[in-house]
Amino acid sequence: MSAGDLGGFSLFDLFRAEAETHGRSLNDGLLALEANPDDVVAIEPLMRAAHSLKGAARIIGLDLAVKLAHAMEDVLVAAQKGRERLASPRIDQLLRGTDLLAKLAAISEAELTQWNAAHQAEVDVLAAALAAAPPAAAFASAAAVPVAEAFTPAIAPPSLLQPAAAPASTVPAAAASVEAKTVRVSADSVDRIMRLAGEMTVESRRFTGLRDRMLALKERLLDLGETIERLEGEVGSHPRVREAGARVRDAFRDAAHHLAASDELSQRVEETSTSLYHATLGSRMRPFGDITHGFPRLVRDLAKELGKQVKLDLVGASVPVDRDILARLEAPLNHMVRNAIDHGIEMPNDRIAASKAPMARIAIEARHQAGHLIVRVSDDGRGIDPERIRAKVVSRSLAAPEMAERMSIAELLEFLFLPGFSTASTVTEISGRGVGLDVVQSTAQEIGGKAAIESRLGKGTAFRLELPLTLSVVRAAVVEIAGEPYAFPLVRLERVVRMPYAELTTVEGRQQFMLDGVSVGTVDASVLLGLGETERDDTASIMVVAHGRGDEAERYGLLVANFEGESDLVVRTLDARLGRVSHVSAAALTETGEPLLIVDVDDLVQSVRQLLSEGRLRGTSSSVASSQRRKRRVLVVDDSLTVREVERQLLTRLGYDVDVAVDGADGLNAVRQGSYSLVVSDVDMPRMNGFEFVAAVRREARFADLPIIIVSYKDREEDRIAGMQAGANAYLTKGAFRDDTFARTVSDLVGGPETND
Amino acid sequence: MSADRISSISQGGHVSLGEDAATTSERLRSLLARPIPPEELDENTRSVAAPAGRRQRFARPILVVQLGPELLGLDVGLARRVVRVAKTHRIPHRTHDAFGGIANVGGELVLVARLDRLLGLDHAGDESARRMVVLGDERRPWVVVVDRVEGVRRFDAEQFLTAPATVARALDGMTEALAPLDDNAFVSILDSSRLARGLERCLS
Numbered sequence: 001m002s003a004g005d006l007g008g009f010s011l012f013d014l015f016r017a018e019a020e021t022h023g024r025s026l027n028d029g030l031l032a033l034e035a036n037p038d039d040v041v042a043i044e045p046l047m048r049a050a051h052s053l054k055g056a057a058r059i060i061g062l063d064l065a066v067k068l069a070h071a072m073e074d075v076l077v078a079a080q081k082g083r084e085r086l087a088s089p090r091i092d093q094l095l096r097g098t099d100l101l102a103k104l105a106a107i108s109e110a111e112l113t114q115w116n117a118a119h120q121a122e123v124d125v126l127a128a129a130l131a132a133a134p135p136a137a138a139f140a141s142a143a144a145v146p147v148a149e150a151f152t153p154a155i156a157p158p159s160l161l162q163p164a165a166a167p168a169s170t171v172p173a174a175a176a177s178v179e180a181k182t183v184r185v186s187a188d189s190v191d192r193i194m195r196l197a198g199e200m201t202v203e204s205r206r207f208t209g210l211r212d213r214m215l216a217l218k219e220r221l222l223d224l225g226e227t228i229e230r231l232e233g234e235v236g237s238h239p240r241v242r243e244a245g246a247r248v249r250d251a252f253r254d255a256a257h258h259l260a261a262s263d264e265l266s267q268r269v270e271e272t273s274t275s276l277y278h279a280t281l282g283s284r285m286r287p288f289g290d291i292t293h294g295f296p297r298l299v300r301d302l303a304k305e306l307g308k309q310v311k312l313d314l315v316g317a318s319v320p321v322d323r324d325i326l327a328r329l330e331a332p333l334n335h336m337v338r339n340a341i342d343h344g345i346e347m348p349n350d351r352i353a354a355s356k357a358p359m360a361r362i363a364i365e366a367r368h369q370a371g372h373l374i375v376r377v378s379d380d381g382r383g384i385d386p387e388r389i390r391a392k393v394v395s396r397s398l399a400a401p402e403m404a405e406r407m408s409i410a411e412l413l414e415f416l417f418l419p420g421f422s423t424a425s426t427v428t429e430i431s432g433r434g435v436g437l438d439v440v441q442s443t444a445q446e447i448g449g450k451a452a453i454e455s456r457l458g459k460g461t462a463f464r465l466e467l468p469l470t471l472s473v474v475r476a477a478v479v480e481i482a483g484e485p486y487a488f489p490l491v492r493l494e495r496v497v498r499m500p501y502a503e504l505t506t507v508e509g510r511q512q513f514m515l516d517g518v519s520v521g522t523v524d525a526s527v528l529l530g531l532g533e534t535e536r537d538d539t540a541s542i543m544v545v546a547h548g549r550g551d552e553a554e555r556y557g558l559l560v561a562n563f564e565g566e567s568d569l570v571v572r573t574l575d576a577r578l579g580r581v582s583h584v585s586a587a588a589l590t591e592t593g594e595p596l597l598i599v600d601v602d603d604l605v606q607s608v609r610q611l612l613s614e615g616r617l618r619g620t621s622s623s624v625a626s627s628q629r630r631k632r633r634v635l636v637v638d639d640s641l642t643v644r645e646v647e648r649q650l651l652t653r654l655g656y657d658v659d660v661a662v663d664g665a666d667g668l669n670a671v672r673q674g675s676y677s678l679v680v681s682d683v684d685m686p687r688m689n690g691f692e693f694v695a696a697v698r699r700e701a702r703f704a705d706l707p708i709i710i711v712s713y714k715d716r717e718e719d720r721i722a723g724m725q726a727g728a729n730a731y732l733t734k735g736a737f738r739d740d741t742f743a744r745t746v747s748d749l750v751g752g753p754e755t756n757d
Numbered sequence: 758m759s760a761d762r763i764s765s766i767s768q769g770g771h772v773s774l775g776e777d778a779a780t781t782s783e784r785l786r787s788l789l790a791r792p793i794p795p796e797e798l799d800e801n802t803r804s805v806a807a808p809a810g811r812r813q814r815f816a817r818p819i820l821v822v823q824l825g826p827e828l829l830g831l832d833v834g835l836a837r838r839v840v841r842v843a844k845t846h847r848i849p850h851r852t853h854d855a856f857g858g859i860a861n862v863g864g865e866l867v868l869v870a871r872l873d874r875l876l877g878l879d880h881a882g883d884e885s886a887r888r889m890v891v892l893g894d895e896r897r898p899w900v901v902v903v904d905r906v907e908g909v910r911r912f913d914a915e916q917f918l919t920a921p922a923t924v925a926r927a928l929d930g931m932t933e934a935l936a937p938l939d940d941n942a943f944v945s946i947l948d949s950s951r952l953a954r955g956l957e958r959c960l961s
Contacts, residue, residue: 199864484846529849574848575859575868577897577960582850587859587866595846595859595866672852700854701874 011060012109017184018056019065019105022049024293026072026098031296034091040080047076053101064116064123065104071130072097089135095297097126187323190283194472197277198570202593204273207266214259221252281570282320284472288366288375289317291330295337295364302341309348309359310341316366321373322470328447329375329467332440336377336463337362339437344381344461354458356380372449373469378462384455386412392421413453417441440465447471448491471571476598478567478590479541479560482531485596486560487569487588488543492601494555495544496563501536511620513542513557520544522557522620523608525599529583530673534561547605556608559620567591571598583607632677632753633657634746637667637693638711639685646737647680647711654743655753664688668696671703677750683712683723691726698727707749711736816911819936821944822890822903825878829903830912830936830946831890835953837898838862838891839906845869856959862891862900868960872901875955876931880904892956899956910944912936917946931955 029046033039050073057065072094078084086094100123107115129135228245235241292314303310321329340362348358365376389412393404398415415421419438440463444451449467468474468491476487477496495515504511504522512521522542526534541563546553569588574581585600611617634656638644648658659674661667663685671679679697683690690710697703708730710723715733723731729749736742819830820839840862847858857869869889873880880887882904889900917934924930933948 195864199861482847530852531847531849572866575866577868578848578851579960581848584849587846589861589866593861594844595861597846597848673850702854 015056015060015062016105019053019101022053023098023102023105025049027095027297028293030091030094030098031300033086034088037086040082043076043080047073047080050076062104064119065101067127068097068100068123071127075130084134087134093126093130093135097130100126190280194280194284194570195572197273197280198589199593200273201277202589202591204266204270205591207269211259211263211266214255214262218252218255218259221248221255224248225252281470281472284322284470285320286323286326287317288319288321288326289314291326291333292317292364298334298337299341299362302338306341307347308341308345310345311359311361313361313363315363319366319368319373321366322472324471325373325447325467328443332443333364333375333377335440337364340377340379340381340461344379346382368469371469373467375465375467376462378460380460383457383459383461384413384416385457389413389415413455416453417451448474448489473568474571474598476567476569477543478564478596479543480562480564481529481534481560482526483561485564485590485594487567487596487598488601489598490566492545493543494546497542497544497557498539498563499542500538501540504540510618515544515555518555520555520557522559523617524620525558525560528604528607532675534559545601545605547609556605558604569598631655631657632750633659633674634678634680635659635661635667635670635674635676636680637661637664637685637690638682639663640682643682643734650737650742651746654746664690664693664696667693671697676706678746679706679708681708681710683710683714683719691722694723694726694728709745709749711742817914818909818911819944819946820890820909821907823882823905823907824873824876824903825881827878828907828942828944830944831892832949833909835892835949836890840889840891842887842889842902853959853961860889860900862889867891867898867900870899870901870956870959872903893953918943920945929955
């Protein structure tokens, strides 16, 4: 088998792409054919699809696939020529073949040999069955579950988000022609083009600066012209002066002319680069139908298995959706549909008894609404009984009975999103234990949207997802923290508050302010990010974030240096070599092309809660106390608990703030994270000894002047020399604790325990 | 290696030790305009007759940059691009001394390393002369800020001097060799793989 390189795609990649496309049209076409077996015209595209697949498989030497596609093609040819009528069992066989080919397309090239071995027998049996006479249509009538697809015409998308493909047409058979208009491009190169387009937009804005300088030049020429005119008046009309005047006026006219031309050019470049940027952004969009094409089949198979009758309506297959969102949406959508068939829809007899049509209806709809993507999965089944939820809420002690009694239907339905909260009394194969609705909600939240349930007992249930149109652009509050730009996504912000510092009051010395009658404590964002304290001017800019929802939520006010404004940011992932960066979710560029970091608000809030509970963080205190008198911090590094405690107590008694580390490596970490006025270290320690530790600290330029005292049992002269050579400021033996040597050395090196910095 | 040898080779007419392209082409023109002396013919014959590998070594292209008081040489295979200095954004909680953060280099966010701190040098000179040098392959690039870019020069690897033992033996030493210039100056040629390792260490 050859794997020639074709512009980054191997031959197998190309086969895979083809198998995906043709597999989809086979699947859709076979389902349509099952609903309408006499539509001979519909057979032809299927025949062609099987034929193309056979050809593609032959080129790369996939003999199994050739055999299978060939057998399928034969059956379809026979059907087209009228030699065979395609009944449901035959369609089942063809669908099985389609599935096998789809599975083959999903594996990696390396797994091919193994796959061939594992599926040889299965393909042989299926190919033989396809070659044999059609199976008896034993339960043909029961199996005739018509599945219709109703695509509405394309909903006009906002101009920014042109769909990559032409709107899907109304018949599945035409799917192939729609696919033909799309090309496969690696996601990486689209991302790269988008970054370059973004850079282009930034660069084009530089024209404005250039224009201003040219304008200044024009003014200077005008000035010069006037000077010469005045000169002419003073010295009389000298021909040389007149000539100079004329030349300056010429130059001025030329400059004005060029300026106008460059103005027009810069405007055009800016417009074009903006369109380029939006067009590239739009190319990330895929039609919603990309993930729903499997659903008619899913619904058919599940309904058949459960003995239910279900009709699926798909609306908005052509609605453009960001490919990243689309990828995340497939699993929850699948879950909601399975859930609807399994739990929502009644058996045909029950439906008749409830005076409903025996044929149930499930609708999957997608549309754009007010800058959001709305996805709705609804059924006309039995609905959810709110009283059963209420009873369960009480029996699970999720709320007190009297509180549960007052809950509205909407509030009760919210409980279905709780992990493990299930109203299904039986465990089924189809939708598992009925859990997983929590996944629907968490997925929606992860991509910056929300999920809701509506239900009417006896009438049906609907899940509604409200999602952002794209993950690649996020609307955010751009702020300054420690002199650098950061952004808080607006969906994660409760409020942005700007108020005079003087209006912040304190509780236990920690600053707070009142927001809608709720006290919100403030925390310095810069400190959380390990970037030191925020410098304060007159106005406090505070990002209000919440942990939890509704009235139960805990609110925190994150203090930043400045709030710059709102902006649409194009999200870029951080370099993979950085790994997971705490408190940061991604990067972006500011309008001037400067990098900024997008804050992971959830992670930040988690840290705040954690640090508060460990006593390692106080809220911001009133500025006077905090910035003018602060205790100096000392780091004690020693592997012996006893020595550590002795030193800690001694230093605390002297009035210092003390942190401890258990060995050199731990100490080095601590030194890098915290701002210490002094380090006290032992010598003999595991992992990294004291000499190594001191030397490592000294290697970092910013710690060149950090006072370090080594305290050791080793009192030989060579140990002392080694310690001083490593970079310690003082070398004491542990006897120093018996008199005031230690205390004196500390105070000599750093001064008193309090600082005015 | 003696100074005589250096000068004899540089007079040989086919090697440029610290010469820029303009002087070289000028010299070539003047060479063509006069009869070739027999010694030079011999020298050139030897050079052309030398095995290919040997001849390639004669002209190793090196990007020469200034950082603080020192001239550094970066293999052009490693130093891919020189760009204007872009603003560096720190990464919270990444406190390695030699790690700078990220910068926007031609629309890509690239990791920034502090070459000055990796080498224990201090930036000096006019800030407007500073440039960023993009290092490493396209998938894992780094940028470092240097004080000035001198340009690409071709060095005769045979003339390289070994680095002092205090650097060569040092755990974090990065200099592969010293390329002598005229007037007692030299360029410290940085070893590409040791530099790459140093850069990776910034992420720890």
